[in-house]
Amino acid sequence: MGFSEKIKKDFTTTVMVLMAVAIVINIAAGQLVSMLKLPIFLDSIGTVLVGIMAGPWAGGLTGLLTNLIWGMISSPVAAAFSPVAMAIGIAAGLCAKYGLFRTWWLAIISGVIITFFNAVVAVPIKLYLFGGITGSGADFITSYMLALGKGLFGSVVISVFTSNLIDKVVTAVLSWGIVKALPERTAGRLPRVNAVTLKN
Amino acid sequence: MSGIEIERLTYHYPGTDNASLKDVSLKIPRGEFAAIIGANNSGKSTLCCAISGIVPHLYHGRMHGIVRVNGTDISVMSVSEIARDVGMVMPIPGNQLSGFHYTVFEEVAFGLENKGMQRDKIIERVKQVLLMTGLEDLAERSPYQLSGGQQQRLVLAASIALEPSILVLDEPTALLDPMGTTEVFTLLQRLNRQGTTIVIAEHRLEFIAEYADRVIALYNGKKVLDGIPQDILTSSVLKKIGLEWTRYTQVAVLARERGLWAAGKPLSTSFFDTVNGMVKK
Amino acid sequence: MHPRASYPTLFIPGDSWLHRIHPFNKLCYILLTGVSAYLLPGEWLKDIVLLLINLGFLLSAGIFKSAWKLIWKTMLPLVLFMIPIHGILYPGNHTLLISLQWFHLYREGLLFACNTLLHLLILLVASLLFVFTTLPADLISTISQTAGSPVLAYLIGSPLLLLPAMRERIVTIQSAQQSRGLDTQGNFLKRCYGLFPLLIPLVLGSLIEIEQRSVALELRGFKSEHPKTFVRKVSDSRLQKRVRQLMLVLTICIIGYRVVG
Numbered sequence: 001m002g003f004s005e006k007i008k009k010d011f012t013t014t015v016m017v018l019m020a021v022a023i024v025i026n027i028a029a030g031q032l033v034s035m036l037k038l039p040i041f042l043d044s045i046g047t048v049l050v051g052i053m054a055g056p057w058a059g060g061l062t063g064l065l066t067n068l069i070w071g072m073i074s075s076p077v078a079a080a081f082s083p084v085a086m087a088i089g090i091a092a093g094l095c096a097k098y099g100l101f102r103t104w105w106l107a108i109i110s111g112v113i114i115t116f117f118n119a120v121v122a123v124p125i126k127l128y129l130f131g132g133i134t135g136s137g138a139d140f141i142t143s144y145m146l147a148l149g150k151g152l153f154g155s156v157v158i159s160v161f162t163s164n165l166i167d168k169v170v171t172a173v174l175s176w177g178i179v180k181a182l183p184e185r186t187a188g189r190l191p192r193v194n195a196v197t198l199k200n
Numbered sequence: 201m202s203g204i205e206i207e208r209l210t211y212h213y214p215g216t217d218n219a220s221l222k223d224v225s226l227k228i229p230r231g232e233f234a235a236i237i238g239a240n241n242s243g244k245s246t247l248c249c250a251i252s253g254i255v256p257h258l259y260h261g262r263m264h265g266i267v268r269v270n271g272t273d274i275s276v277m278s279v280s281e282i283a284r285d286v287g288m289v290m291p292i293p294g295n296q297l298s299g300f301h302y303t304v305f306e307e308v309a310f311g312l313e314n315k316g317m318q319r320d321k322i323i324e325r326v327k328q329v330l331l332m333t334g335l336e337d338l339a340e341r342s343p344y345q346l347s348g349g350q351q352q353r354l355v356l357a358a359s360i361a362l363e364p365s366i367l368v369l370d371e372p373t374a375l376l377d378p379m380g381t382t383e384v385f386t387l388l389q390r391l392n393r394q395g396t397t398i399v400i401a402e403h404r405l406e407f408i409a410e411y412a413d414r415v416i417a418l419y420n421g422k423k424v425l426d427g428i429p430q431d432i433l434t435s436s437v438l439k440k441i442g443l444e445w446t447r448y449t450q451v452a453v454l455a456r457e458r459g460l461w462a463a464g465k466p467l468s469t470s471f472f473d474t475v476n477g478m479v480k481k
Numbered sequence: 482m483h484p485r486a487s488y489p490t491l492f493i494p495g496d497s498w499l500h501r502i503h504p505f506n507k508l509c510y511i512l513l514t515g516v517s518a519y520l521l522p523g524e525w526l527k528d529i530v531l532l533l534i535n536l537g538f539l540l541s542a543g544i545f546k547s548a549w550k551l552i553w554k555t556m557l558p559l560v561l562f563m564i565p566i567h568g569i570l571y572p573g574n575h576t577l578l579i580s581l582q583w584f585h586l587y588r589e590g591l592l593f594a595c596n597t598l599l600h601l602l603i604l605l606v607a608s609l610l611f612v613f614t615t616l617p618a619d620l621i622s623t624i625s626q627t628a629g630s631p632v633l634a635y636l637i638g639s640p641l642l643l644l645p646a647m648r649e650r651i652v653t654i655q656s657a658q659q660s661r662g663l664d665t666q667g668n669f670l671k672r673c674y675g676l677f678p679l680l681i682p683l684v685l686g687s688l689i690e691i692e693q694r695s696v697a698l699e700l701r702g703f704k705s706e707h708p709k710t711f712v713r714k715v716s717d718s719r720l721q722k723r724v725r726q727l728m729l730v731l732t733i734c735i736i737g738y739r740v741v742g
Contacts, residue, residue, distance in 0.1 A: 013704060014695040016632055020299070020639035021687045021694075027640070028647045029680060036672045036679075045684070061636070069640055072490040072617075075555050076608035128519075129604075131597035133566055135558030146570035178684055186689050188214050188260075258696050280702040288700055294646070295693040298701065300638030302618040309712040314702035316710050323712065344642060358701065 014189045015054045019062045022046030026066045027073075039137075040167040047085060048092040048114070048175040052101050053190040056093025063089035080129055084122045091117035092172070096195035107176035111169030118168060119160045123153070132156045138163040202270045203397060204228040204251055204366065209265035211246060211255055220246040222421040224265075228399060228414070230365070233392045235408040235429075236401040238418035239442030244401035247418065248370040251399060253282035270365065280314070287359035287367045291374040293351035297343050304346070305330070305339040308358045315362070325361055333357040333387060349380025356387065366397040373402070385411050405446045409433055409469035417441060434467035448474040489641040491551070491612045499542035499614040503721045504623045507611040509728040514607040516732050518600045520739040528599050535606040544613045548606065555605060560598060567594040617641050622713045631703065647687070654682055 023046060030043030047066060051059025063085030071079030095101060095110035126132055132152050133139050138159045145155035179187075179196045187193040206226040212219050221243045228234050238244050249255040253274045256263040267274050269285050290296055301307040305326055312322045330336045333353045338346065343354055352372055359367065367388070373381040385407050392398050402408055408415060408429060415432040417425035419441035425432050432438075434449050445453070452468045455461045460478050468474045499507070518531055539545045571590030579586040621638035625631050658678050698704075 011632075012695075013699050014691060016635060017299075017639075017691045017695040017698065018688070020636055020643070021691055023636070023640040024643045024647050025684055025687060027644060028651060028683065031648075032651055032679060032683075033676065036676055038669075038672060038676060042680070045680075049684075049688075065636055065640075069637060071608065072612050073641070073644070074491075075551065076605055076612060077555055079608065080604075130559075130601065131563060131567065131593060133559065133563045133594075133597075135562050139562045139566065143566045143570055146566065146572070151572050174680075178681070178688070181681075181685060182688060184215055185213070186692055189692055189695075252700065254696055254700070258699060279699050280705040280707075283700050283702060290693060290697070292693065295690055296697040298698060298703075299642060299694060300621060300635045302621075302638075302642070306618075306712055311701040313709050313711055314705045314707065316707045319710055319712060322710065326712075342642070344646060362701075 011054075011058065012189075012191070015050075015058055015191065018054060018190065019050055019058055019065075022050045022062050023066045023069060025049070026062075027070060040170055042167065042171055042174075044085060044088045044168070045171050045175055045178075047089040048171050049178060051089045051092030051094075052096040052175060052179055052195050053193050054093075055192055056090040056097065059089030059093040060086040061089070063087070077134075081122065081125060084118060084125065087117045087121040088114055088168075092175075095172075096192065099195070101172075101176050101179075101195050102197065104173055104176055107172045108169055111172035112165070114172060115161060115165050115168040118164050119157060122160050122164075123156050126156050126160065127153060202365070203230040203232070204399070205266075205268040206250070207266045207268075209250060209267060210263070211250060211265075212262040213246075213259065214261045216261075218421075220421050221250065224418075224421075224423050226416065226423065226426070228397060230397050231392070231395055232414055233388070233398045233412050234400070234414040234416060235412040236399065236416050236418060237403065237405065237408065237432075237443060238401075241420075242418040242441070243421040244418055245370050246421075248288070248368045248399065248401050251366070252286045252288040252368050253277065253279055254288070257282075283311075283364070284315075284362065285365055287362060287364035289352070289355055289359055289367070289369040289372045291371045293348060293355050293375070294344075296355045297351070302342055303340050304335055304343055304354055307343045307354060308361050311358055311362050329357045329361045332360070332390075334383075347380075349376050349383060352376060352380065352384060353387070356384065360391065364396070366399065367391065369398070369400040369402075371401050371403065373404070373407075381407065403443075405433055405443070405469075406448070409446060409448075417443070429469060430466060433469045446470075452477055489644055490615075490617050491609075492616055493544055493547055493613050495543055495614065497542040497544075497614065499538065499544075499610060500616075501716055502614075503627070503715070503717050503725070504611070504615045504620045505627060506721055506725050506728070507615060509725050509732070511604075511607045511611055513728045513732050513735075515604055516735045518603045520735050525596075525599075528596075528603060531603050532599065532606065535603060535610065538610055539606060542610070542614055544609075548609045548613060551609065552602070552605060556598065556602060559601065563594040563598060564591065567591065618713065619715065622711065622715050625709075626711050626715050627717065631709070635698075635703075647683075650683060650686070651679070654679055 025046035026043050029045050030041060033040060033042045044063065047059055047063040050062040064082045067078050067082035067085045091114045095113055100106050100110040126134060132142055132155065141159035141162055142155045145158050176196055179193060206224055209221050209224045210219050211221040224247065236244050236247055246255060249259060250267055256275065257279045269282065274282050298307060298310045301310055308326045308329055309322050312325060330339055333356060335350065335353060335357060338350065343351065346354060373384050376384065388398050389411055412429055415427065415429050416423060417432060424441055425435060425437060433446065438445060446469055448471055449467055449469055452461060452474050455478055459481055462477055462479045465477050468477050514531060514535065518528060521527055539548050567590035568586045569590065571587065571593055573589045574587035576588040577585055578588050578591065621634045624634040624637065
């Protein structure tokens with residue numbers, strides 16, 4: 001099977017609708033969490049869900065579009081981070097592909113891997129576009145590291161990694177649980193939903 | 201033959217052992233207004249899906265038997281080909297909107313655009329359908345700012361726009377109030393008089409008594425009753441398959457027990473007939 | 482054919498020249514402005530010229546007032562964090578400007594912060610030119626027609642339409658859970674506990690709906706191979722097409738210049 005055929009097979013109408021719904025879930029969950037004033041974001045839960053159930057490309061596109069849409073409805077700054085959201089979706093898809101969403105503790109490992117991918121893309125954007133500072137709570141970590149005498153690059157790496165680790169692990173475990181809880185009827189229509197079961 | 205022919209249809213949803221439809225055979229000739237009744241999980245929805253090709257094209261699973269629409273076996277047609285002959289309306293209106301059109305007008309035009317109809321013709325057809333469904337004043341509104349009844353009429357309008365010869369409706373009024381329900385049924389009656397075949401799964405028997413010319417009852421995936429509303433809706437079998445007579449029939453039965461019902465007159469299913477059937481002791 | 486009420490995005494109704502321009506031209510303009518700001522030589526003068534051009538566009542489209550508010554809201558936190566952090570802690574700092582006991586403000590950090598802020602401001606204004614003057618429905622039609630991708634049109638159009646409904650659902654679930662004694666206001670642990678009963682029904686509920694939504698789309702011929710026609714007209718012209726191509730070529734040239742030079 002050729003590469004484009006592979007994408008086509010994964011990209012059914014159901015997957016397209018799943019992606020649209022996932023984008024809404026990302027934005028709604030993000031707003032819900034900020035409403036409850038919790039120290040995590042959960043704004044990539046839909047992206048991770050798509051990554052698990054429909055593969056890395058669908059996951060990546062979901063992330064990318066989420067931030068572009070976010071940029072259109074609240075502030076264009078979010079759009080600058082769309083490559084980061086894309087990396088999260090691709091990472092989640094790859095983790096699922098290699099069986100790292102089969103149990104809850106494997107999902108924790110996936111969360112750490114996603115955090116790593118997140119940092120690889122987020123650090124250059126933060127550094128070159130924003131000079132390391134984005135006007136959020138993570139800036140305190142960055143400035144603390146700077147005050148300790150670390151370079152700008154090292155400070156941003158540490159701040160991005162620490163401020164995302166818990167969020168991405170919670171997101172990954174939660175996504176694992178949600179996919180497991182899906183009724184058979186819904187799950188049966190998605191190409192890679194077996195990624196969360198032990199036998200595969 | 202034009203119309204619907206179903207021969208010995210048996211269907212299992214993916215991953216289930218119990219068949220949702222068991223050996224169902226059925227002919228619905230062109231122009232009929234047929235109602236499918238039955239308790240929850242009796243197979244009403246599945247039968248609707250089988251006529252519109254959702255089963256087996258979109259819901260996979262095991263299917264035996266043949267479904268023909270206007271003479272063609274639907275298993276060899278694509279979903280969009282079937283959709284040209286068969287329109288389908290489902291219970292929740294919000295889920296049937298295309299979801300990316302910002303006006304009622306464009307929502308109705310969507311199916312026609314996909315068929316590649318000329319722009320002027322689309323505009324003419326959409327206007328005509330909006331007028332027919334009473335949505336002409338809402339043409340520029342967002343589909344998501346409509347009431348449930350209006351949304352369901354919009355779904356109907358989008359379906360009618362494609363001029364299907366058969367319209368299949370799976371409990372289209374489940375989420376509507378009595379006013380909205382009457383609106384939908386009146387519209388269906390008009391379409392039926394213009395020649396559209398109507399197949400509707402519905403649990404409110406009063407409406408069926410008033411509008412349908414044929415009733416098919418399902419129980420546990422099997423066809424158990426099939427006939428004219430008068431016979432089926434007053435049948436004593438209804439109770440055994442988890443359904444209840446309409447209030448009018450209940451009154452008529454009570455009247456007969458007390459000797460207040462005209463001798464030899466069949467039980468009634470409507471308000472008017474029930475009043476007329478009563479006699480003085 | 483414009484929907485009358487409530488736009489899901491930051492769009493501001495209007496009839497300026499910017500409103501009438503093809504959405505892709507505005508997107509290309511963001512791209513061109515971005516690479517010019519970050520990759521072209523010329524430091525301050527070039528940046529200020531770019532900013533003035535963009536502000537001029539805002540004014541001529543009659544959206545300056547709304548943009549002004551959003552610019553403040555976006556830039557203020559950045560200014561408040563960036564100036565002191567870089568002014569004091571920027572690793573390249575060595576020319577002291579102000580010194581008050583433990584507080585040392587340096588020239589290099591301050592310049593770095595200002596430069597970064599200016600670039601961001603240029604990019605922000607260019608993006609606002611697009612976001613404020615593009616009707617979502619027009620953008621969706623453009624993606625279907627000019628870019629020829631109904632799938633992408635769906636992926637952007639559908640979330641914008643579904644979001645308001647989702648917000649309503651959050652409110653409904655929230656009040657239902659609160660009436661069962663769930664606390665979404667109290668202390669940290671309680672709020673954590675409150676999250677999941679709100680989130681899980683929301684996510685599962687919307688995932689279960691996807692089956693019906695996709696069936697409905699297929700029944701209406703979304704995947705039909707037949708060439709489609711379009712009711713909504715998108716304003717495009719040969720001139721606009723040329724300008725679009727020119728902007729893309731310029732963008733590529735600037736990137737090429739930077740890579741080679």
